[in-house]
Amino acid sequence: xxxxxxxxxxxxxxxxxxxxxxxxxxxxxxxxxxxxxxxxxxxxxxxxxxxxxxxxxxxxxxxxxxxxxxxxxxxxxxxxxxxxxxxxxxxxxxxxxxxxxxxxxxxxxxxxxxxxxxxxxxxxxxxxxxxxxxxxxxxxxxxxxxxxxxxxxxxxxxxxxxxxxxxxxxxxxxxxxxxxxxxxxxxxxxxxxxxxxxxxxxxxxxxxxxxxxxxxxxxxxxxxxxxxxxxxxxxxxxxxxxx
Numbered sequence: 001x002x003x004x005x006x007x008x009x010x011x012x013x014x015x016x017x018x019x020x021x022x023x024x025x026x027x028x029x030x031x032x033x034x035x036x037x038x039x040x041x042x043x044x045x046x047x048x049x050x051x052x053x054x055x056x057x058x059x060x061x062x063x064x065x066x067x068x069x070x071x072x073x074x075x076x077x078x079x080x081x082x083x084x085x086x087x088x089x090x091x092x093x094x095x096x097x098x099x100x101x102x103x104x105x106x107x108x109x110x111x112x113x114x115x116x117x118x119x120x121x122x123x124x125x126x127x128x129x130x131x132x133x134x135x136x137x138x139x140x141x142x143x144x145x146x147x148x149x150x151x152x153x154x155x156x157x158x159x160x161x162x163x164x165x166x167x168x169x170x171x172x173x174x175x176x177x178x179x180x181x182x183x184x185x186x187x188x189x190x191x192x193x194x195x196x197x198x199x200x201x202x203x204x205x206x207x208x209x210x211x212x213x214x215x216x217x218x219x220x221x222x223x224x225x226x227x228x229x230x231x232x233x234x235x236x237x238x239x240x241x242x243x
Contacts, residue, residue: 002087003195004136006127006150009092009106009120011142012161012184013074013113014066023062024052053095060099063106068113069163073184075114080188082229084195089134090120091127091141116230128153138194140187144169147178157194159187 010016028048044052056062068074081088090110094102103120110118123130128149131139136156141147147158159179162169170180181187 002085003138003191003198004087004089004134005191006089006091006131006134006136006139006156007077008139008141008143008146009090009110010066010094011163012140012187013068013090014063014109015069016066019062019066020052020056023055023059024048027052027055056097057095059097061105062097062099063094063102064109066109070184071113073188074110077184077188078115079229080192081115082226084192086191086195088115088119089136090118091123091130091139092120093123116232126153131156137198138191140184140191144173144178147173148176151177159190161187 007013024044028051090106092102092106094106096102099105103122106120107118110120121130126149127139127141127146131150132154136154138157138159139147139150140159140161142161144160147160150156150158157179159181160173161184162180162182173180179190181190
C-alpha cells in the first residue's frame, strides 16, 4: 500500500502571515507583527481582523499572491512522490476570495511551484476526521491543535512544523507523540524515513524516536512507461489497436 500523506498549506507551504500582514497594512495603514498573541501591542482587534478579511474576500484570486516558504522543497516533494508512489493530499480551510474557487487557486499555486496535478481538499471541519477517513499515515501541519486532532482521531502520525522556535509548544507536542521540525525540508526527510519503515511495522505506526533514526533513502524502484515529469505535457492517447 502506498504511503498516504496529508500536508497543510498555510504555514507549511505558503507564507500566509506575511501576505495577511501586507494586506492589513494596505487596509489599516499599519502592519501587525503577530496574529497569534492577542496581548501584543501590535495585534489586530476583532473589528480590524474582520476588515482585513473583507478585503481578502473582495480581492480576485488573493490566495495566488502568497509566497512559498521553501519553493525548492515543493518541487522536491513532487519528485519524491512520483518516484516512491506516494498518495499526497493537500489540506486547507481557507475562506473564499473573489475570482476562482479556493480549491482551484490552491491547485494552481501549488502547480506554479513544481507539484503537478495536486489533490487539494478544502476541509471545514476536524483534521482528525479527515486523516481517519483518508487512512493517512502522516500529516504535516503548523498548528498544534490540528496535530492533536489527527493523533486523537486516527492512526496517522502528526508532524508539527514550527518555523519559529517555541519550547513550550515543542514540549507539549513531543509529550503527545507528535514530531516537531523547523522546516519543510526536514519534514520531507521524516516522510522518507516513514516510507522506509512502513513495510516493517504493524499496528499503530512507529514510536517518535523511530522517525529520527537513520534510514536508507527512498529509491525510485522499477517503473514501466512512466508519465513525463510534467504530466500535463501532451501525449498521444493509445489507439484501439494498442488496447
